[in-house]
Amino acid sequence: MEKIQSAIAKARAERQHVSPTRPLFHHRDYDQDHSETAWAALPLIEPSMKRLRSQRIVTLDRVGEAAAFDKLRTRMLQQMHANNWRRVAITSPGPSSGKSTVSMNLAYSMSRQMKSRVILSELDLRKPSIMKSLRLKTDRDFSKVIQHTSPFADEAVRLKSNFALGVLQRPVEASAEILQNPQLEDTLQQIEADYDPTIMMFDLPPFQVSDDVMAFATKVDCVLIVAAAEQTKIDALDVCERELADVTNILGIVLNKCRYETEDASYNYYG
Ligand SMILES: Nc1ncnc2c1ncn2[C@@H]1O[C@H](COP(=O)(O)OP(=O)(O)O)[C@@H](O)[C@H]1O
Ligand SMILES: [Mg+2]
Numbered sequence: 001m002e003k004i005q006s007a008i009a010k011a012r013a014e015r016q017h018v019s020p021t022r023p024l025f026h027h028r029d030y031d032q033d034h035s036e037t038a039w040a041a042l043p044l045i046e047p048s049m050k051r052l053r054s055q056r057i058v059t060l061d062r063v064g065e066a067a068a069f070d071k072l073r074t075r076m077l078q079q080m081h082a083n084n085w086r087r088v089a090i091t092s093p094g095p096s097s098g099k100s101t102v103s104m105n106l107a108y109s110m111s112r113q114m115k116s117r118v119i120l121s122e123l124d125l126r127k128p129s130i131m132k133s134l135r136l137k138t139d140r141d142f143s144k145v146i147q148h149t150s151p152f153a154d155e156a157v158r159l160k161s162n163f164a165l166g167v168l169q170r171p172v173e174a175s176a177e178i179l180q181n182p183q184l185e186d187t188l189q190q191i192e193a194d195y196d197p198t199i200m201m202f203d204l205p206p207f208q209v210s211d212d213v214m215a216f217a218t219k220v221d222c223v224l225i226v227a228a229a230e231q232t233k234i235d236a237l238d239v240c241e242r243e244l245a246d247v248t249n250i251l252g253i254v255l256n257k258c259r260y261e262t263e264d265a266s267y268n269y270y271g
Contacts, residue, residue: 018245018246018247018248018249032196034194035117035194035195035196038153038194038195039117039158039161039162039164039195041153042153042156042157042158042164043138043140043157043158044157044158044159044160044161045136045137045138045157045158045159046159046160047134047135047136047159049061051134051135052108052134055101055104055133055134056101056105057101057104057105057108058105059105059106059108059109059112060108060112061112062112066105066109069105069106069109070109070112072106072109072252072254073106073109073110075252076088076106076224076251076252077110077113077116077198077199079222079251080199080221080222080251083221083222083249085221085222085249086192086197086198086199086200086221087188087199087200087202087219087220087221087222088199088200088201088202088220088221088222088223088224088251089201089202089204089213089216089217089220089222089223089224089248090102090103090106090201090202090203090204090223090224090225090226091204091205091206091207091213091223091224091225091226091240091244092206092207092225092226092227092228092232092240093206093207093208093225093227093232093233093236093237093239093240094206094207094208094228094231094232094233094236095127095206095209096228096231097206097226097227097228097231097232097256097257098226098228098254098256098257099124099203099204099206099226100122100124100129100130100133100203101256102224102226102254102256103120103201103203104120104130106201107120107159107163107165107201108159108160108163110163110198110199111159111160111162111163114162115198116162116198116199117162117163117164117195117196117197117198117199118162118163118164118197118198118199118201119156119163119164119165119166119191119195119197119199119200119201120163120164120165120166120201120202120203121142121146121165121166121200121201121202121203122142122165122166122167122168122203123146123179123202123203123204123205123216124203124204124205124206125143125168125171125172125173125174125175125178125179125205125212126171126172126173126175126205126209127171127205128167128168128169128170128171128172130165130167130168130203131167131168131169134159136157136167138157138167139169140154140155140156140157140167141155141167141168141169142155142156142166142167142168143168143169143172143178145166145187145191146178146179146184146187147174147178148183148187151190152166152187152190152191152194152195153194164195164197175205175210175212176210176211176212176215179212179215179216180211180212180215180216184219185219188200188219202216202220204216207225207236207239207240207243207244208236208240213244214243214244214247217244217247217248218247218248220248221248221249222248222249222250222251223244223248223249223250223251224251224252224253224254225237225240225241225244225250225252225253225254226253226254226256227253227254227255227256228256228257229255229256229257229258230257231257237253241253
């Protein structure tokens with residue numbers, strides 16, 4: 001654990017802020033009534049608390065383990081607000097570190113702040129998991145939105161009144177073509193214009209698997225890296241953080257799956 005912490009501190013000292021290449025967003029440009037109607041039209045599917053807890057999603061209410069995520073959420077929102085950022089990607093050096101679990105926990109935690117509007121997009125195209133883990137009963141498919149064959153309004157669902165989710169029905173092979181397609185930026189801007197979210201979260205593939213993550217990282221304001229304690233190698237974390245820091249801002253690193261829990265949870269955050 002010590003080693004991971006010192007590697008993180010070292011990388012952080014070397015890092016500088018990267019300015020987003022696209023224009024920053026101004027909330028007042030958008031029409032409040034239009035976005036409220038758009039949110040209300042998304043079908044609401046609420047997974048049971050039991051189901052969520054069985055998948056380690058603990059932030060639907062404010063008890064026990066939710067505290068660590070709530071702290072992380074608050075720091076994220078403060079930092080993003082201060083910089084006028086609203087797109088954040090979640091990745092990890094290797095697979096199965098808890099990217100989707102952390103993304104869902106943060107999204108639920110954010111949605112408990114009633115003024116926030118959260119959109120989470122599942123973009124680990126080769127390994128989607130949310131549909132199955134939450135047992136969502138819907139045939140809506142976010143892959144059609146990012147392949148530009150159907151609008152977000154027809155393919156997204158809401159898990160809470162102010163939490164929209166773009167979920168994948170099945171693995172999509174053309175991950176690189178989709179995530180590296182310049183047209184994707186237009187689609188994201190359209191979603192922002194229609195839904196005026198406080199935050200757009202993207203549950204990305206693992207960094208090491210392909211260059212998809214580097215390509216997509218240019219489209220976000222910042223990235224949160226999930227490292228799995230005792231699984232993620234320090235060298236891999238270092239490469240991941242350094243390369244991403246060249247194209248976007250590193251919001252922080254979440255150390256997940258800690259065997260020795262701190263007093264409030266098994267999640268640690270180095271922001
Ligand atoms: N803190 C944790 N402790 C134990 N298991 C976890 C933790 N976070 C996630 N997991 C489990 O690890 C597996 C992979 O998590 P997932 O979020 O799907 O990873 P990824 O999206 O990075 O592939 C899932 O079975 C999940 O329930
Ligand atoms: Mg995942």
